[in-house]
Amino acid sequence: MLILLPPSETKRDGGAGSPLALERLRFPSLHPVRREVVDAVVSLAADHQASVRALKLGPKQAGEVERNRSIVSAPTMRALERYTGVLYDALDAGSLDDSDWAVAAETVAVQSALLGLVGADDAVPAYRLSFDSRLSLKRGDASLKKRWAAAGAAALAERDDLLLDLRSEGYAALAPLPDRENAHYVRVLARDDRGHVRALNHFNKQAKGLLTRALIETGASFATSAELLGWAADEGYELHPANDGSRDLELVVPEVRGAPGRLMATLRV
Template sequence: MRILLPPSETKRDGGADAPLALEALSFPTLTTAREQTLAALGELSLDGEAMKLALKLGPRQDAEVDRNRVLQSAPTMAAIDRYTGVLFDALDAPSLDAAAREFACRTVVVHSALLGLVGALDPVPAYRLSHDSKLPGLRLKAHWRGPIAHVLDDEAGLIIDLRSEGYAELGPAPVRPGSVYVRVVSIDGTGRKRALNHFNKQAKGRFTRAVLEGRPELDTLDELLDWADTEGLSMRLGEDRSPTLPREAELVA
């Protein structure tokens, strides 16, 4: 089983681990693509104003530029501890016990625009780059789509895709019975559904924490739905939109 998480714009500073070492990251087939994004971001870092424009940074976000300039020598920490924001605050990875973190190491993957797919406990630095950022000579969607899709195609078992659509487009999950894209919805008193924004991220974080604390061994979509029901989580199959897209499940918040 793999749980795919989006990253977040916000990240914790600092870290106690050594600087970024690509050989320490999961999914080594992505190493060349990682080297290329690091080189392109390094080139962009030579011009602070150009970087602000490319990364859509405001006048008070000079610290983000500084992060990118030193990211290859900066300290690292586990990916699920590095990211903050609504989803990761709800997940609250630093408070997980050792067994839950070990389960995260085996199951959780974060999709970084800079490094591609990284394991939950992979050591990563603080950086600023989004799925829609513009790098010199490199289009992130074209750059990552093929390599990440190949990695996910090779993954056996259930894939639970909690990424935003922007990141899912940077590396689509395979279309097969054991692959599901999760949408968070709310249902009002009339039965009408609507998609959520802030609470979408919060629900995904809480869902991921529930999986890590429960540590279920899930191999199929049916097993996922059954497990969610036993945990008091409202999850159901969504509409089958297209045979060329992964099956959708709706998590009701």
């Protein structure tokens, strides 16, 4: 099983790991594109104003340019610890024990705009780059989607195991899922106390982080979609196939009354 997570705009500073080593990252077929994108980001960082424009930075985000200038020499940390924000706060990688980390290393990947798919314990530096950033690459000025999509899709197509996609649409486009029965994109919906169900926006990240944590703790060893859905039902999670003919799964979570969009501390119904 492979769980696919989005990255976050915010990232933890520092790290105790040695500088970025592309050849040590998971999904080695992505190495040529990684090298091209890293080189382009470092080159862009030499021009502060161009970086601010390309990365759509505000006045208080100028330090992000220095992060990018130092990508190849900066210290690293494990991907699940590098990323911050709602999803990663809910996942709480800092409290995972060694056995949980072993599971995460095998079953969780993050979709980086800089490095493509990386493993949960891959050593990555702090950086600033989004799925919609534009860089001058060897093949011309193009979107990252155009540069990453084919290589990312091929990397996922090499796998025949269960794929559970928790990425946002923009990051999912950097490595599209293969068209097969055991590859699922997950939509998060919320049910209020009157039973009404609606799409969940910002707080869908919290639900995804909590679900990922639960899957890691249970071993994330499901071989089939049926096994995953059976586990979810047994554990009290409302996870089921969408009824629109797609292969998407819907995760329905409860809301706290009087605070629309705020999830309860648990996903269980």
